[in-house]
Amino acid sequence: MSAPVALIDCNNYYVSCERAFDASLCGVPVIVLSNNDGCAIARSAEAKALGIRMGEPVHLIRDKIQKHGIRVMSSNYALYGDIQRRVVAAIEPFARDFEIYSIDETFVDFAGFEHLDLVAHSRAMREQVKQWTTIPTCVGIAPTKTLAKLANAAAKKNPIFDGVADLRSEEIRRWVLDQFEVGDVWGIGRATTEKLAALEIKTAGQLRDMALKHSRGVGGVVLERVVAELRGVPSSVIETIEPQRKGMAVTWSFGSPITDIDMLMGAVTQYAMRAGEKLRQHGLVAGRLTVFFHTNRHKQDRPQYSATRTLSLQPMTNDGLTLLAYARRGIESAWREGYGITKAGVMLEDLMEADRRPRTLFEEDNERRSRLMVAMDEVNGRFGKFAIVPASQGFKRQWKARSDAKSPNYTTRIAEVPAVKAR
DNA sequence: TCTGGGGTCCTAGGACCC
DNA sequence: TCTGGGGTCCTAGGACCC
Numbered sequence: 001m002s003a004p005v006a007l008i009d010c011n012n013y014y015v016s017c018e019r020a021f022d023a024s025l026c027g028v029p030v031i032v033l034s035n036n037d038g039c040a041i042a043r044s045a046e047a048k049a050l051g052i053r054m055g056e057p058v059h060l061i062r063d064k065i066q067k068h069g070i071r072v073m074s075s076n077y078a079l080y081g082d083i084q085r086r087v088v089a090a091i092e093p094f095a096r097d098f099e100i101y102s103i104d105e106t107f108v109d110f111a112g113f114e115h116l117d118l119v120a121h122s123r124a125m126r127e128q129v130k131q132w133t134t135i136p137t138c139v140g141i142a143p144t145k146t147l148a149k150l151a152n153a154a155a156k157k158n159p160i161f162d163g164v165a166d167l168r169s170e171e172i173r174r175w176v177l178d179q180f181e182v183g184d185v186w187g188i189g190r191a192t193t194e195k196l197a198a199l200e201i202k203t204a205g206q207l208r209d210m211a212l213k214h215s216r217g218v219g220g221v222v223l224e225r226v227v228a229e230l231r232g233v234p235s236s237v238i239e240t241i242e243p244q245r246k247g248m249a250v251t252w253s254f255g256s257p258i259t260d261i262d263m264l265m266g267a268v269t270q271y272a273m274r275a276g277e278k279l280r281q282h283g284l285v286a287g288r289l290t291v292f293f294h295t296n297r298h299k300q301d302r303p304q305y306s307a308t309r310t311l312s313l314q315p316m317t318n319d320g321l322t323l324l325a326y327a328r329r330g331i332e333s334a335w336r337e338g339y340g341i342t343k344a345g346v347m348l349e350d351l352m353e354a355d356r357r358p359r360t361l362f363e364e365d366n367e368r369r370s371r372l373m374v375a376m377d378e379v380n381g382r383f384g385k386f387a388i389v390p391a392s393q394g395f396k397r398q399w400k401a402r403s404d405a406k407s408p409n410y411t412t413r414i415a416e417v418p419a420v421k422a423r
Numbered sequence: 424t425c426t427g428g429g430g431t432c433c434t435a436g437g438a439c440c441c
Numbered sequence: 442t443c444t445g446g447g448g449t450c451c452t453a454g455g456a457c458c459c
Contacts, residue, residue: 034427041427041459057425102459189457220433222456249429298426345428
């Protein structure tokens with residue numbers, strides 16, 4: 001038997017974060033919206049019970065929101081990111097190694113802890129997170145990461161587990177796998193679900209029993225690995241070192257379509273500058289920049305246009321104004337009159353640590369420019385995102401994201417820290 | 424179906440080389 | 442002009458995830 005792995009996953013994470021600082025949100029239905037206040041991406045148990053689905057567009061459920069008094073929050077990523085740090089700090093003492101898998105999930109390596117009662121150990125870990133952060137969690141324990149994901153889902157779904165499901169026993173595993181559909185398995189999306197359905201494979205248990213060779217033919221190495229993991233044979237490991245990121249993107253949708261190139265340039269200016277800021281925050285430079293924009297694909301009765309331009313950055317850079325110049329060039333070459341653009345973005349690839357970047361022969365000394373960038377970052381950090389912007393960004397910002405109901409930055413801005421009044 | 428932004432990994436196919 | 446096999450690298454697109 002391979003070493004046990006646990007997945008600790010926060011319940012309704014964004015909603016739980018909002019509740020940590022606003023008690024009026026407790027016990028009532030709450031949803032948190034995506035960027036631009038577009039659709040519901042987190043739901044409290046009460047909201048789920050009212051039938052609100054993951055990703056549901058908010059404009060389709062206005063009636064329901066009114067009728068049931070559902071509380072609606074814009075997303076506040078500064079808050080969720082800061083609380084994540086505290087959650088991880090609470091988990092840390094419970095294992096030697098762990099992998100932060102997403103903003104609300106951490107894989108914990110229990111190798112060397114097998115002599116303990118791991119269920120009790122996991123309960124203590126949950127308790128610690130709850131006490132330090134108020135965030136409720138569930139834990140799944142199993143021999144592989146894929147099974148730990150399912151164990152966690154079982155712990156969330158079935159009260160019998162009381163928040164911690166241990167799938168190390170063959171018997172319980174069999175029982176749980178038969179209860180989940182194939183599409184619930186980590187790594188099985190819509191396309192693969194359909195392929196498998198055609199083969200009469202509908203439950204996680206049936207997928208586990210699929211011949212390995214057959215699975216490879218149907219879904220490549222990815223599916224083969226999933227099947228192996230469902231059998232308890234690890235084909236992935238806990239990644240304890242944060243991998244070097246390969247790309248980053250700043251993209252956005254426009255509420256009303258853009259038909260004017262200057263408006264698009266204004267938006268793209270903002271994205272290019274933001275992309276540069278992200279690069280500098282991570283101490284990286286980029287070797288390639290892609291700009292894209294396209295019309296609304298959901299409205300096929302309107303004229304469609306989609307454009308992408310990829311430019312190679314030489315020398316590699318993280319200078320916002322340079323990125324902007326490339327992005328503008330890309331837009332200019334791709335622009336066509338007569339279309340309503342609803343989405344655009346800037347993507348950076350070929351990332352490398354800034355101090356390891358290759359120098360070019362005739363590279364100018366751009367120390368002044370990098371000092372300018374540092375200064376801009378500082379000013380914008382202190383006085384707000386748009387304190388200093390290139391003139392091409394314009395002043396109207398009609399493409400500005402909607403965020404009508406954002407909670408304060410309780411933990412990351414000194415002016416917004418909640419005050420406790422003595423009586 | 425309505426619809427969000429930001430990521431990763433895998434595969435197929437073309438260009439190019441020996 | 443017709444004829445081979447085998448390898449690498451790059452890119453675009455699909456699939457999936459949170």
